Amino acid sequence: MNWTGIVFGVFAALMIGTGFMWVIRFEYYVGAYYWKWLCGLGIALVVLSAFMPNFVLSAIVGIIGGCIAWGAVELPHQQERVDHGLFRAHPNRANHKRLNSSERSHGHGSKPGLGKWWSF
Amino acid sequence: MLFGLPLQLAGPILAAVTFLTIWWGHIMVRIVHYYFGVRPAPIIFGAGLLLLLLSTQAGIDVVSAGLGIVGLTMLWDAFELHRQEARVRQGHAPLNPRVHREAAGVLAATIADDRVGSGEDEGGVCLSCGSTETSRYLCRRGPYCKVHNWDRYPAAETVDTAAK
Numbered sequence: 001m002n003w004t005g006i007v008f009g010v011f012a013a014l015m016i017g018t019g020f021m022w023v024i025r026f027e028y029y030v031g032a033y034y035w036k037w038l039c040g041l042g043i044a045l046v047v048l049s050a051f052m053p054n055f056v057l058s059a060i061v062g063i064i065g066g067c068i069a070w071g072a073v074e075l076p077h078q079q080e081r082v083d084h085g086l087f088r089a090h091p092n093r094a095n096h097k098r099l100n101s102s103e104r105s106h107g108h109g110s111k112p113g114l115g116k117w118w119s120f
Numbered sequence: 121m122l123f124g125l126p127l128q129l130a131g132p133i134l135a136a137v138t139f140l141t142i143w144w145g146h147i148m149v150r151i152v153h154y155y156f157g158v159r160p161a162p163i164i165f166g167a168g169l170l171l172l173l174l175s176t177q178a179g180i181d182v183v184s185a186g187l188g189i190v191g192l193t194m195l196w197d198a199f200e201l202h203r204q205e206a207r208v209r210q211g212h213a214p215l216n217p218r219v220h221r222e223a224a225g226v227l228a229a230t231i232a233d234d235r236v237g238s239g240e241d242e243g244g245v246c247l248s249c250g251s252t253e254t255s256r257y258l259c260r261r262g263p264y265c266k267v268h269n270w271d272r273y274p275a276a277e278t279v280d281t282a283a284k
Contacts, residue, residue, distance in 0.1 A: 005175025005188025012138050012189040013196060049131025055181055062131030063189070066138035086212065 008059055015067040023071045023078050028090050032079035033097035035072045042069030130182045137186045141193045149197050150213070153204040157219045161198045168194030 026038070045065030052058035076099055082089050090096065152160055171191030178184040207213040208223045210230075217224050 001176050002178055002181070002184045003176065004181045005178065005184035005186075005191070006172055007188070008134065008185040009172065009175070009188030009190075009192035012134075012141075013192045015138075016142060016193070016196070046132050046135040049135065050127050050129065052128050052131060055128065055130050058128035058131035059134050059185055062133070062135035063138050065131075066135030067142075069135070070139050070142050 008063065011060065012063050012067075015063055016070075019067045019071045019074075023074050024087060026071075027075060027078040027082060028088065031093075031096040032075040032099050035075040035099070038075070039069055039072035042066065042072055130185070133182055134185055134189065137189050141190050145193050145197050145200070149200045149204050153201050153208070154214055154216050155219065157216075158201045158205050161201045164194055164201070165198035168192065168198065 026032075042065045045061055045068060049058045049060075049062035049065060052061055078087070079099055081087050082093075152164070168191045171187050171194060175184045175187035175191060178187060204213060205220075205223060208215050208220055209226045211227050215224055215227060
């Protein structure tokens, strides 16, 4: 009986759940403009995980890094969702730095949630 | 070995497994829900349980952890099918009329409802969700809501901060 899988499965599920929350809040308070910095942070954590002293630490840092990288690529889509009114917009949102939406407009088209089949 | 340190490949491998599982989980939920509705949810739940069972029998820790992550994500995705059904009913996700008959009825009723009351909520408080122009909450009318002011950020007039 190897409990490793269940333990890290639960841990990954918790991290994904946390990701749902921080992506919404990061878009609200900071804005999706800085998504590349977060993506870099996630990749840096993944690289760092390769230099951890043991399996458990390596797996924990790796899973957190993967989830942060995922959340970073989700931020531009969150910006679109807020544009479409699915989530609350920050009262001062007009003054936040903004991603050029045409740059990444492959996401959800004119309606939210209608991405390409392969899109995030 | 790199710089005299032993490399732990488990971290990067599990990071890739996590990233790909979330990505393909999103896609799988959309495709499965579009073609089959919520009916396959118990099958996906069962497949997730099976993968978790396999993970307890795996001899290698990385394989066990990978199976565990995929298995638990599939348990989650079984519930996500029902959330996708809610999105379809709100008009936020693609509707397949041959499969989503109930959702099609709900959405048609919502749109008809909007047509009747379309003159009432222009520029005020949304009668459906209570949001104003500056406070936007999840609205069952979705893209059809007048108060939400969908053209607030038109693509052409968006300030291109990246170019500056």
